Amino acid sequence: MPYTDLDQLAVNTIRVLAVDATFKANSGHPGAPMGMAPVAHVLFNNFMSFNPKNPDWANRDRFVLSNGHGCMLQYALLHLFGYKVSLDDLKNFRQLDSITPGHPEAHDTPGIEVTTGPLGQGFSNAVGLAIAQAQVGGTFNKPGFNLFNNYTYTFFGDGCAMEGIASEAASMAGHLKLGNLIAIYDDNHISIDGDTKCAFTEDVTKRFEAYGWHTVWVKDGDHDLAGIEAAIKEAKSVTDKPTMIRLTTTIGFGSKLQGTGGVHGNPLKADDCQHVKSLFGFDPNQSFVVPQQVYDLYAKHAAEGAAKEQAWNQLVQKYAAEHPAEGAELTRRLSGKLPEGWEKSLPTYTPADSAVATRKLSEAVLEKIHSVVPELLSGSADLTGSNNTRWKNAVDFQPPDLGIGNWAGRYLRYGVREHAMAAVMNGLTAYGVGLIPAGGTFLNFVSYAAGAVRLSALSRVRTIFVATHDSIGLGEDGPTHQPIETLAHFRALPNCMVWRPADGNETSAAYYSAITSKHTPSILALTRQNLPHLELSSIESALKGAYPVVEVANADVTLISTGSEVSICIEAATYLKEKHGVNARVVSVPCFEVFDAQDKAYKLKVLPDGIPVMSVEALTTMGWERYAHEQFGLNRFGASGPYKEVYKKFEITPEGISKRALATIEFYKGHTVRSPINRAFQHIL
Amino acid sequence: MPYTDLDQLAVNTIRVLAVDATFKANSGHPGAPMGMAPVAHVLFNNFMSFNPKNPDWANRDRFVLSNGHGCMLQYALLHLFGYKVSLDDLKNFRQLDSITPGHPEAHDTPGIEVTTGPLGQGFSNAVGLAIAQAQVGGTFNKPGFNLFNNYTYTFFGDGCAMEGIASEAASMAGHLKLGNLIAIYDDNHISIDGDTKCAFTEDVTKRFEAYGWHTVWVKDGDHDLAGIEAAIKEAKSVTDKPTMIRLTTTIGFGSKLQGTGGVHGNPLKADDCQHVKSLFGFDPNQSFVVPQQVYDLYAKHAAEGAAKEQAWNQLVQKYAAEHPAEGAELTRRLSGKLPEGWEKSLPTYTPADSAVATRKLSEAVLEKIHSVVPELLSGSADLTGSNNTRWKNAVDFQPPDLGIGNWAGRYLRYGVREHAMAAVMNGLTAYGVGLIPAGGTFLNFVSYAAGAVRLSALSRVRTIFVATHDSIGLGEDGPTHQPIETLAHFRALPNCMVWRPADGNETSAAYYSAITSKHTPSILALTRQNLPHLELSSIESALKGAYPVVEVANADVTLISTGSEVSICIEAATYLKEKHGVNARVVSVPCFEVFDAQDKAYKLKVLPDGIPVMSVEALTTMGWERYAHEQFGLNRFGASGPYKEVYKKFEITPEGISKRALATIEFYKGHTVRSPINRAFQHIL
Structure with a gap:
C-alpha cells in the first residue's frame, strides 16, 4: 500500500511516546523503540490480525519482542491499538505495581504474549509459539476449516542474536521448516558496549541461511516502509522455511545521539526530548500526546481484527457442527480444562x-x-x-x-x-x-x-x-x-x-x-x-508433599528424605532398631513446595515436636534445614564408578545414615526439640 | 607423509583399547573413539608438540576433547604416548577413584587440559585456550623469541555443535580471528536419538563460515589419513582465522553396529568385540593388547616433544638474559606465584x-x-x-x-x-x-x-x-x-x-x-x-567470612546479613533500641564458604549460644537456616520500580526487619537457644 503522512505520524507518535515514558520514568531504553517504530507500524497495522478487545483470541497473530528492554515500543502499540493499556499506564512506565514494568511480563499486561527481557528468550519462545501453531493446526485443521493459521512475528536485536539459546532455537526452527515464523532482526550495530564491531562481526544472514531460513534484507529500516512491507510479504510467501528479515535501522532515530550507545539504555536528556519532538512535528513542550488521527487509524485496524475474530468464531461453530468430536475437543482445550477423569x-x-x-x-x-x-x-x-x-x-x-x-x-x-x-x-x-x-x-x-x-x-x-x-x-x-x-x-x-x-x-x-x-x-x-515400591506410599499421600513412610511409637528420630534415598532410610530404620534399639520414623518428602502449602496441623503431624529430624539426600544439604535439625548429604562433587560403590564411598548407606542418626539423637538428648515447622514468622511474603 | 601399515595399526590399537575398556567397565562410549581414532592418530603423531614427561610444558599444543564422553580415545592416546596413564588405569576405566573417570577431569589425569563431558563446554574452553595463547604470546613474545606459539586443537561432535554455548564461543573465535585454533567436527550423523536428521539438519560448515572461520571438509575420515593431514596443514596455514575441519566419519567404525546409535553410548557386545578385533588383525580372545611397534612409534614422537621442550627452555633462558624484566615476570607467572605485595x-x-x-x-x-x-x-x-x-x-x-x-x-x-x-x-x-x-x-x-x-x-x-x-x-x-x-x-x-x-x-x-x-x-x-561504609569493617575481618558489624552487651537478637542489607540491619538495630529497648547485634557474612572454613571457636564468637539469630537478605531465604534460627528474605519474584520503593514493598526496611526481629525474640523466649554453629555431625564429607 502507498504510505502517507499519516503512517509517518503514527511511526513518530510511537517514537515520541517511548521518549516521554522513559524520560518520565528516568529509566528505560528509548533507542530500540525509536529505531523499530517503522517496522512495528507496518507489521501491526498492515499484517497482524488481532483483537485488542480479546487478547486471547486463539488464532490471533503472535508478536514477541525478544529485545524486551525496548518494551515501550510494545506498550505504546498496545495503547494505540486499544488494548487495556491507558495513557496513564504509559505514564507509570517502570513504576511499582504498574502494568508497564521494566520488561514485558505476560501475566501483567493485556496483549503481551510472553515475558521477555533476558536476551534470547523471546526469540526462542517465538519458535515455540510457531511450533504450537503448526501442531494445533495439524491436529484440528480440516479441509475448509483452516482454523489455526496464524503467524508468529518476533523482533530481536544484536543481543538476542549473540545468545546461544537463540542460536539453538533458530537451528531447531530451520530444521522444522516453520514457515509461519517471521523474525525481524534489528540490525542497528549497537549493543551496550557500543559498536558491535568490538564483539560481533559475524554474518548473521549467512548464519540463518545455514540454519535453513529464508532471509531478506531491508537496508533502510528508518524510512523504507514500502520495503518493509515487501519484505514481510515475501516472508509470508515462503511457506516451507522461517524467514529472517535483516532490518538495518538507526538506534534512537531522531535523537541527537542517534546511532550511538548513548540512546540504548538511558532516557534522552530534556533538550534532546524537545529536539525529537520538534523534528517529528510535535509540540516540544507537551508530553504523552497522541494525535487523534493515529488513534483512528489504529482503531480501524483493531476493528478489522475484531471482525476477523467474529468470522473465526463462526467458522469454529460450523466446524463443531460438521465435526462434533473434534469441535468438542477444541472447545475443551480452549476452556483450559483437562479431560474428565x-x-x-x-x-x-x-x-x-x-x-x-x-x-x-x-x-x-x-x-x-x-x-x-x-x-x-x-x-x-x-x-x-x-x-x-x-x-x-x-x-x-x-x-x-x-x-x-x-x-x-x-x-x-x-x-x-x-x-x-x-x-x-x-x-x-x-x-x-x-x-x-x-x-x-x-x-x-x-x-x-x-x-x-x-x-x-x-x-x-x-x-x-x-x-x-x-x-x-x-x-x-x-x-x-x-x-x-x-x-x-x-x-x-x-x-x-x-x-x-x-x-x-x-x-x-x-x-x-x-x-x-x-x-x-x-x-x-x-x-x-x-x-522398590514403598509400603505406605499412595498418590494421595504423595500429593501432600510429605508423609510418613515408616511410622513408629516413641520415635527417637525422624529421617526425612526424597527419591532414591527414601528406601535406604527405611533400611536404616530397620538397622537402627536391630543394632541399636532405636526407633526411627521415616518421612518421604517428594515435593517441598507442595508440603509447604499444607496446613500447619498436617505439617506438625509429619514432623512432630519432640523428635529430632535428620534429612538424607544424595545432593547438597542446602535447603534441608527448613525441615530437618540435622542434614546428611553431599556437599562436594560426586565420583565416577558403579553407583552402589559411589553410594558406599559417600556413606549414603543404612550404616552411614544410622551413624549420623545416632549422633543426632545424642545431640538433642536433654534439649527441648521443637519441630522445624514452628516459625517465628511467615517467611513467604 | 606416506602412511603405512604401522599407522593403521596404531589407529586400530586405539580403537581396540576403547572397545576393551568400555566392555570391561560395562559402561561408556566406544563409538566416538572408534570413529575418531584416525584423526587422533594423525593429529597427535604428526602435528602436536607435547612432552608426556611434563604435561605442563607451557608452550605445548593443547588438545580438548569436547565430546568428552569419547574419553577412552584420549585415555588410550595418553597411555600410548607415555603419559602417566597405565594399562591398568585403562582397565579401571569408569571405576571408583581411578584416574580414568567417565568423562575427562583435568585435575585427575595427567595430560587432560580441561574437564569436559557437558556438551559444548570443551569447544568453548578451547576458544579460551586459544585466546590465552594469543594474549600471552602478545605479552611476552619478542623478535627472535616466539615463546608462545602453540596451537589449540579440539574435537567436537554433533552434540557440541547443537549447544548454544558452542555457537557463542565459535562466533567469538571468528570475531577474534584466532588462527591458532583448529576445531575438528566429527560429522558422524549420529547422536543419542539416532540419525541427526531428526533434529539437526543445518549446514554446519556454512554456519562456521558465517562466524568468520575457515573451513575444510575431509569426506572419508575413516580411511583418508593423508586427507586428514592435508586438512590440518591447510588449517595451520590460515593464520588469520580459526579453522573448522568437517570430518565425515563412521561412528563405531569396525563394529557390527557401525554407523548407528547402537555404538554411541553402550559397550559393544562380546561377539562384536571379537568381531572388531578380528577385523583389525587382533587376537579376538585377548584384551588390552598394545603392539610394541605402536608404543615405539609413539615413543619416538614423545621423545621429539621432550626435545622441543628442552629447546624451548633454552630459548626462555636466552630470553631472560636478553630481556631480564620480562624474563623475571615470565618466571613468576610460570611459578604460579602472585606478584609480591x-x-x-x-x-x-x-x-x-x-x-x-x-x-x-x-x-x-x-x-x-x-x-x-x-x-x-x-x-x-x-x-x-x-x-x-x-x-x-x-x-x-x-x-x-x-x-x-x-x-x-x-x-x-x-x-x-x-x-x-x-x-x-x-x-x-x-x-x-x-x-x-x-x-x-x-x-x-x-x-x-x-x-x-x-x-x-x-x-x-x-x-x-x-x-x-x-x-x-x-x-x-x-x-x-x-x-x-x-x-x-x-x-x-x-x-x-x-x-x-x-x-x-x-x-x-x-x-x-x-x-x-x-x-x-x-x-x-x-x-x-x-x-555506606561500615564502622567495623576491614579487609581482615571480612576475610573471616563473617564478623560482627554491631556488637552490644546483653544482646537479645543477632541480625545476620550480607551486602546491601547489612546497613539496613544496622539501621534496624538502632530502631530496635530506640523504639523497643531491644539490643540487637549485627553480623555481616560476606562469604558463607569462607566463614564455614573458620574454626568453631571463632564461629561461636560470631554467632554465640543464647542469642537467637535472624537472617536478612533480599533474595531467597533458602540456605540461611545454616546460620540463622529465623530467616527474612524474598521467597517470591521481585517487582519493577524505583529500588527504594521496591524495598519498601517487600518490607526490607528498618521497620520491617524490626517487626520480625521482635517476633524472633518472642518465639525463643523461655527456650534454650543453641547457636546454629553447633552440629550433631560434620556435614561436609
Missing part, C-alpha cells in the same frame, strides 16, 4: 511390584496417559532412550516431507539444546490452547536451561521437565554429570515445583501435580537406578 | 568516605590492582558500563587489524554470551600461565552460565564473576532481571565462593580472596545502588 489412568503400585527406576515409572505414566491427555507433548534434548520420554508408537512432530513424522506429531526432537528446549516449551504453553509440554534431559543439564526455567516460573506457565539421572546414582558418567546443587537451585526458585519421587505411586503423584498445576512449572527428578 | 594496592575505606555502589567499589579495586597484577584479564558480556569492569585506559584484546585493540590487550569483549564467557574463562585459566580472568554480567545472568560455572568449580580453577545488579536493588528493570534463587544456587555449588560485600573494605576482601584462591572460582555479587 484423565487421572484415573495414572498407574498405581504395591510393594509386590518389582523395583523400577523412576525414569521408567515416568515412562509408564506417559504410556498410560498420553491417549487421555492429547494436549501433552513430550520430547527430549537428544536423550530419548535415557529420559524414557517417548511412549510406544509416538509420532514425531516433524515437517511431513522429511518422512519421519508430521505436524500433528506429539513427540519433539529438541536436539542437544536444553536451553532452547525450555524456552520453546514456554512458547508452547503461551500459545494458549492448553498444550502441556514435557521435555527431558539429565537433571544436571536442566542447569543449562536455568534462564528459561526461571521464566517458566516467573511467567506462571505449566512446563514439565523430565529430569532423569538425578544424583550420584547415575554412576559411571561421574561428577560432570552428577547434580549436587541442582535441587537446591530450583527449590529456591519461586513458583517452581521440584518433585523427587521415591517410587511408582509418588511418580504418578508428581505427574498429577505437574499436569493440574496450570500456573507452575514442575521439575521431575528421576532416577537411573531401580527403586 | 600486590595486595597493598587494595583500597580501604572509613565511614567518612561517601556511599558508593559495590560495583563501583569493584571498579576502584580493578583500577588500583590492574597494574600490579598484570595477569588479570577483565571483561564483560556486553555490560561494561554497568558492570564497571573496565579500568581507565584498558586496552581491548582484539586482533590488531581491527584497530581497536591488540593481542596483549587485557580487556575482553565477550559479547552477550554469558555461557561462553564463563567457559572461555575456564579455558584461560587452563592455559597454565597464571591468567586470572574476571568477567562481568548481571548476577541474574550468571544463571545463563551455570553449566560453565559448575565446571569452574569442579575443575578447581580461579575464575572471577563480577556479578552486578545483585538484587531487587536494581529497581526498574524488574523481576526478569532481579535474582532471587541465584545466591542459593551458587552457594550450594561445591568449591564455589559467593561473595556479597557490604561496603568498600569487604569488596577489597572479596578480591583478595578471589585472587589468592587458586583452585576456586568466585562470584562477586555487587550492588547497583550506593552503600
Whole structure:
C-alpha cells in the first residue's frame, strides 16, 4: 500500500511516546523503540490480525519482542491499538505495581504474549509459539476449516542474536521448516558496549541461511516502509522455511545521539526530548500526546481484527457442527480444562511390584496417559532412550516431507539444546490452547536451561521437565554429570515445583501435580537406578508433599528424605532398631513446595515436636534445614564408578545414615526439640 | 607423509583399547573413539608438540576433547604416548577413584587440559585456550623469541555443535580471528536419538563460515589419513582465522553396529568385540593388547616433544638474559606465584568516605590492582558500563587489524554470551600461565552460565564473576532481571565462593580472596545502588567470612546479613533500641564458604549460644537456616520500580526487619537457644 503522512505520524507518535515514558520514568531504553517504530507500524497495522478487545483470541497473530528492554515500543502499540493499556499506564512506565514494568511480563499486561527481557528468550519462545501453531493446526485443521493459521512475528536485536539459546532455537526452527515464523532482526550495530564491531562481526544472514531460513534484507529500516512491507510479504510467501528479515535501522532515530550507545539504555536528556519532538512535528513542550488521527487509524485496524475474530468464531461453530468430536475437543482445550477423569489412568503400585527406576515409572505414566491427555507433548534434548520420554508408537512432530513424522506429531526432537528446549516449551504453553509440554534431559543439564526455567516460573506457565539421572546414582558418567546443587537451585526458585519421587505411586503423584498445576512449572527428578515400591506410599499421600513412610511409637528420630534415598532410610530404620534399639520414623518428602502449602496441623503431624529430624539426600544439604535439625548429604562433587560403590564411598548407606542418626539423637538428648515447622514468622511474603 | 601399515595399526590399537575398556567397565562410549581414532592418530603423531614427561610444558599444543564422553580415545592416546596413564588405569576405566573417570577431569589425569563431558563446554574452553595463547604470546613474545606459539586443537561432535554455548564461543573465535585454533567436527550423523536428521539438519560448515572461520571438509575420515593431514596443514596455514575441519566419519567404525546409535553410548557386545578385533588383525580372545611397534612409534614422537621442550627452555633462558624484566615476570607467572605485595594496592575505606555502589567499589579495586597484577584479564558480556569492569585506559584484546585493540590487550569483549564467557574463562585459566580472568554480567545472568560455572568449580580453577545488579536493588528493570534463587544456587555449588560485600573494605576482601584462591572460582555479587561504609569493617575481618558489624552487651537478637542489607540491619538495630529497648547485634557474612572454613571457636564468637539469630537478605531465604534460627528474605519474584520503593514493598526496611526481629525474640523466649554453629555431625564429607 502507498504510505502517507499519516503512517509517518503514527511511526513518530510511537517514537515520541517511548521518549516521554522513559524520560518520565528516568529509566528505560528509548533507542530500540525509536529505531523499530517503522517496522512495528507496518507489521501491526498492515499484517497482524488481532483483537485488542480479546487478547486471547486463539488464532490471533503472535508478536514477541525478544529485545524486551525496548518494551515501550510494545506498550505504546498496545495503547494505540486499544488494548487495556491507558495513557496513564504509559505514564507509570517502570513504576511499582504498574502494568508497564521494566520488561514485558505476560501475566501483567493485556496483549503481551510472553515475558521477555533476558536476551534470547523471546526469540526462542517465538519458535515455540510457531511450533504450537503448526501442531494445533495439524491436529484440528480440516479441509475448509483452516482454523489455526496464524503467524508468529518476533523482533530481536544484536543481543538476542549473540545468545546461544537463540542460536539453538533458530537451528531447531530451520530444521522444522516453520514457515509461519517471521523474525525481524534489528540490525542497528549497537549493543551496550557500543559498536558491535568490538564483539560481533559475524554474518548473521549467512548464519540463518545455514540454519535453513529464508532471509531478506531491508537496508533502510528508518524510512523504507514500502520495503518493509515487501519484505514481510515475501516472508509470508515462503511457506516451507522461517524467514529472517535483516532490518538495518538507526538506534534512537531522531535523537541527537542517534546511532550511538548513548540512546540504548538511558532516557534522552530534556533538550534532546524537545529536539525529537520538534523534528517529528510535535509540540516540544507537551508530553504523552497522541494525535487523534493515529488513534483512528489504529482503531480501524483493531476493528478489522475484531471482525476477523467474529468470522473465526463462526467458522469454529460450523466446524463443531460438521465435526462434533473434534469441535468438542477444541472447545475443551480452549476452556483450559483437562479431560474428565484423565487421572484415573495414572498407574498405581504395591510393594509386590518389582523395583523400577523412576525414569521408567515416568515412562509408564506417559504410556498410560498420553491417549487421555492429547494436549501433552513430550520430547527430549537428544536423550530419548535415557529420559524414557517417548511412549510406544509416538509420532514425531516433524515437517511431513522429511518422512519421519508430521505436524500433528506429539513427540519433539529438541536436539542437544536444553536451553532452547525450555524456552520453546514456554512458547508452547503461551500459545494458549492448553498444550502441556514435557521435555527431558539429565537433571544436571536442566542447569543449562536455568534462564528459561526461571521464566517458566516467573511467567506462571505449566512446563514439565523430565529430569532423569538425578544424583550420584547415575554412576559411571561421574561428577560432570552428577547434580549436587541442582535441587537446591530450583527449590529456591519461586513458583517452581521440584518433585523427587521415591517410587511408582509418588511418580504418578508428581505427574498429577505437574499436569493440574496450570500456573507452575514442575521439575521431575528421576532416577537411573531401580527403586522398590514403598509400603505406605499412595498418590494421595504423595500429593501432600510429605508423609510418613515408616511410622513408629516413641520415635527417637525422624529421617526425612526424597527419591532414591527414601528406601535406604527405611533400611536404616530397620538397622537402627536391630543394632541399636532405636526407633526411627521415616518421612518421604517428594515435593517441598507442595508440603509447604499444607496446613500447619498436617505439617506438625509429619514432623512432630519432640523428635529430632535428620534429612538424607544424595545432593547438597542446602535447603534441608527448613525441615530437618540435622542434614546428611553431599556437599562436594560426586565420583565416577558403579553407583552402589559411589553410594558406599559417600556413606549414603543404612550404616552411614544410622551413624549420623545416632549422633543426632545424642545431640538433642536433654534439649527441648521443637519441630522445624514452628516459625517465628511467615517467611513467604 | 606416506602412511603405512604401522599407522593403521596404531589407529586400530586405539580403537581396540576403547572397545576393551568400555566392555570391561560395562559402561561408556566406544563409538566416538572408534570413529575418531584416525584423526587422533594423525593429529597427535604428526602435528602436536607435547612432552608426556611434563604435561605442563607451557608452550605445548593443547588438545580438548569436547565430546568428552569419547574419553577412552584420549585415555588410550595418553597411555600410548607415555603419559602417566597405565594399562591398568585403562582397565579401571569408569571405576571408583581411578584416574580414568567417565568423562575427562583435568585435575585427575595427567595430560587432560580441561574437564569436559557437558556438551559444548570443551569447544568453548578451547576458544579460551586459544585466546590465552594469543594474549600471552602478545605479552611476552619478542623478535627472535616466539615463546608462545602453540596451537589449540579440539574435537567436537554433533552434540557440541547443537549447544548454544558452542555457537557463542565459535562466533567469538571468528570475531577474534584466532588462527591458532583448529576445531575438528566429527560429522558422524549420529547422536543419542539416532540419525541427526531428526533434529539437526543445518549446514554446519556454512554456519562456521558465517562466524568468520575457515573451513575444510575431509569426506572419508575413516580411511583418508593423508586427507586428514592435508586438512590440518591447510588449517595451520590460515593464520588469520580459526579453522573448522568437517570430518565425515563412521561412528563405531569396525563394529557390527557401525554407523548407528547402537555404538554411541553402550559397550559393544562380546561377539562384536571379537568381531572388531578380528577385523583389525587382533587376537579376538585377548584384551588390552598394545603392539610394541605402536608404543615405539609413539615413543619416538614423545621423545621429539621432550626435545622441543628442552629447546624451548633454552630459548626462555636466552630470553631472560636478553630481556631480564620480562624474563623475571615470565618466571613468576610460570611459578604460579602472585606478584609480591600486590595486595597493598587494595583500597580501604572509613565511614567518612561517601556511599558508593559495590560495583563501583569493584571498579576502584580493578583500577588500583590492574597494574600490579598484570595477569588479570577483565571483561564483560556486553555490560561494561554497568558492570564497571573496565579500568581507565584498558586496552581491548582484539586482533590488531581491527584497530581497536591488540593481542596483549587485557580487556575482553565477550559479547552477550554469558555461557561462553564463563567457559572461555575456564579455558584461560587452563592455559597454565597464571591468567586470572574476571568477567562481568548481571548476577541474574550468571544463571545463563551455570553449566560453565559448575565446571569452574569442579575443575578447581580461579575464575572471577563480577556479578552486578545483585538484587531487587536494581529497581526498574524488574523481576526478569532481579535474582532471587541465584545466591542459593551458587552457594550450594561445591568449591564455589559467593561473595556479597557490604561496603568498600569487604569488596577489597572479596578480591583478595578471589585472587589468592587458586583452585576456586568466585562470584562477586555487587550492588547497583550506593552503600555506606561500615564502622567495623576491614579487609581482615571480612576475610573471616563473617564478623560482627554491631556488637552490644546483653544482646537479645543477632541480625545476620550480607551486602546491601547489612546497613539496613544496622539501621534496624538502632530502631530496635530506640523504639523497643531491644539490643540487637549485627553480623555481616560476606562469604558463607569462607566463614564455614573458620574454626568453631571463632564461629561461636560470631554467632554465640543464647542469642537467637535472624537472617536478612533480599533474595531467597533458602540456605540461611545454616546460620540463622529465623530467616527474612524474598521467597517470591521481585517487582519493577524505583529500588527504594521496591524495598519498601517487600518490607526490607528498618521497620520491617524490626517487626520480625521482635517476633524472633518472642518465639525463643523461655527456650534454650543453641547457636546454629553447633552440629550433631560434620556435614561436609
